[in-house]
Amino acid sequence: MALIILGYAVFAVLGYTKSVVVNKNIYLINRKLKENFLTSKMANVTEEQEDFESGNLSFFLNDLKLLEDNYWRQIFALLGSIVMTIGTLTYALYSNVYITIIFLLFMIIPTLAPKLFTKSIQAKTDTWSQNNQILSATVKDLLHGALLLRRYNVTGGFSKRMNRSISEMESSNASLKNQIALSNNFIGMLFSTFSYLPIGLGIYFTITGKITLAQFVAIQYSSSWILNGFNQIITSWNTISSTKSIRTKIHQLKPIKAIASTENTVVMNKLSANDISFNYDQKQVFHDVSFSVTQGEKILIGGKSGIGKSTLIRMILQELQPTSGKFLFNNHSYSQVDSYNNFGIVGQTPIIFEDSLKDNITLGDSTANDQKVIIALKQSGLEEFANETSLQMRINENGHNFSGGQLKRIEIARALYFNRQLLLIDEGTASLDPETATSIHESILNNKSLTVIEVDHHIPDDVKKLYDKVYELSSTGLALQN
Numbered sequence: 001m002a003l004i005i006l007g008y009a010v011f012a013v014l015g016y017t018k019s020v021v022v023n024k025n026i027y028l029i030n031r032k033l034k035e036n037f038l039t040s041k042m043a044n045v046t047e048e049q050e051d052f053e054s055g056n057l058s059f060f061l062n063d064l065k066l067l068e069d070n071y072w073r074q075i076f077a078l079l080g081s082i083v084m085t086i087g088t089l090t091y092a093l094y095s096n097v098y099i100t101i102i103f104l105l106f107m108i109i110p111t112l113a114p115k116l117f118t119k120s121i122q123a124k125t126d127t128w129s130q131n132n133q134i135l136s137a138t139v140k141d142l143l144h145g146a147l148l149l150r151r152y153n154v155t156g157g158f159s160k161r162m163n164r165s166i167s168e169m170e171s172s173n174a175s176l177k178n179q180i181a182l183s184n185n186f187i188g189m190l191f192s193t194f195s196y197l198p199i200g201l202g203i204y205f206t207i208t209g210k211i212t213l214a215q216f217v218a219i220q221y222s223s224s225w226i227l228n229g230f231n232q233i234i235t236s237w238n239t240i241s242s243t244k245s246i247r248t249k250i251h252q253l254k255p256i257k258a259i260a261s262t263e264n265t266v267v268m269n270k271l272s273a274n275d276i277s278f279n280y281d282q283k284q285v286f287h288d289v290s291f292s293v294t295q296g297e298k299i300l301i302g303g304k305s306g307i308g309k310s311t312l313i314r315m316i317l318q319e320l321q322p323t324s325g326k327f328l329f330n331n332h333s334y335s336q337v338d339s340y341n342n343f344g345i346v347g348q349t350p351i352i353f354e355d356s357l358k359d360n361i362t363l364g365d366s367t368a369n370d371q372k373v374i375i376a377l378k379q380s381g382l383e384e385f386a387n388e389t390s391l392q393m394r395i396n397e398n399g400h401n402f403s404g405g406q407l408k409r410i411e412i413a414r415a416l417y418f419n420r421q422l423l424l425i426d427e428g429t430a431s432l433d434p435e436t437a438t439s440i441h442e443s444i445l446n447n448k449s450l451t452v453i454e455v456d457h458h459i460p461d462d463v464k465k466l467y468d469k470v471y472e473l474s475s476t477g478l479a480l481q482n
């Protein structure tokens with residue numbers, strides 16, 4: 001009795017140890033995989049990528065979870081089954097080679113069966129993944145716009161879209177699980193059926209004296225272990241193959257590019273645009289645009305909405321290539337990495353991270369020198385936060401605990417902290433009240449060491465006076481206004 005209890009206890013400890021080892025490995029694999037995925041996506045982002053946030057968020061949370069359950073855990077299960085099967089197979093072969101081979105031959109058919117299901121399971125996994133992405137985009141959109149919907153008293157707004165996304169995702173989830181269950185049960189049935197047939201042969205051999213009764217019993221017992229082992233191997237293999245498209249996407253991850261750092265900045269003397277023309281496909285946006293800006297100079301480029309001001313900024317950043325003409329930095333061609341190393345950008349909507357004020361300025365470098373951050377805060381007009389206590393202040397989601405003007409100044413402080421000598425401002429103050437916009441302009445335009453190219457079409461005349469040059473962009477080129 002005590003021996004039996006001890007046996008069960010040993011099995012329990014072994015079972016627990018196996019789980020701990022598997023979970024430790026899954027932890028290490030997931031950590032590495034998720035870090036690599038996120039770093040690669042962040043390092044290779046471009047403005048053109050559709051559904052970048054919702055698509056990747058869904059892949060990160062859903063597809064990688066599916067990969068854990070249906071790939072990594074199955075790999076460990078597969079290894080366990082292989083060890084068990086080889087062990088019992090060796091024992092069975094030792095008992096009687098011929099009967100064991102007959103058992104194995106009967107298993108060929110169920111072993112081939114998963115091929116029937118591979119394609120349909122993969123297709124259902126792909127549908128599940130797409131529907132998860134659609135649902136993520138819907139959830140992100142609805143939570144982002146929840147307050148607006150409430151303010152219009154239409155909390156049920158977009159309910160059709162929400163219901164459709166949820167139901168399509170859940171139904172593809174159920175459909176995928178059903179398909180895997182159908183496949184596994186079918187394979188299980190074949191294994192059971194084909195394992196009974198050789199038993200008849202075993203009985204015949206025993207009756208005719210070709211094998212002893214002891215051998216027959218040994219083979220029959222071990223055959224059920226072998227059968228289970230094979231069944232588990234095939235089932236795991238079947239589930240593993242359903243994750244093929246997820247694994248393909250991981251293999252296609254682009255390598256991590258060099259990340260821009262303050263060490264790579266060079267002294268800026270001049271940036272020039274020489275006869276720049278640009279088309280989106282066949283549609284001409286503008287042509288023959290030329291200008292230059294030297295160190296410390298501030299220029300403003302106006303022009304009606306849709307004329308191509310943001311397009312021009314993206315070309316300066318080398319994110320878009322001109323149809324003809326060339327941009328030169330210090331009289332040389334330059335790459336996108338050069339532009340990211342040397343140019344700071346302030347856009348219409350501030351990009352704010354749910355983190356400390358310091359991390360928002362140093363972009364996550366909490367080991368950065370506080371004094372350097374404090375200087376950047378002062379230079380950008382955020383004196384009230386230019387102290388060590390305020391640096392640790394947490395900025396809420398979307399910067400809700402800061403004003404629009406303060407968030408804008410945080411973006412400017414970021415560029416100054418990173419020693420960006422050329423600031424590209426794309427309608428940076430358009431959403432602010434005139435007083436705040438003027439005050440922000442004053443702190444930027446009075447900074448002698450900063451070079452500024454700003455594109456905006458609603459800058460008041462008294463602020464226009466602060467620029468060295470004011471241009472007007474039109475489809476036929478750039479005209480100097482002062």
Ligand SMILES: Nc1ncnc2c1ncn2[C@@H]1O[C@H](COP(=O)(O)OP(=O)(O)OP(=O)(O)O)[C@@H](O)[C@H]1O
Nearest residue numbers: 280285303304305306307308309310311312427457
């Ligand atoms: N990815 C794109 N594909 C095709 N056309 C585009 C694309 N992005 C912008 N456009 C078009 O190019 C033109 C210039 O757009 P751009 O955003 O540069 O104008 P803008 O002067 O900055 O406008 P605004 O002042 O309203 O911000 C517009 O007609 C716009 O519709």
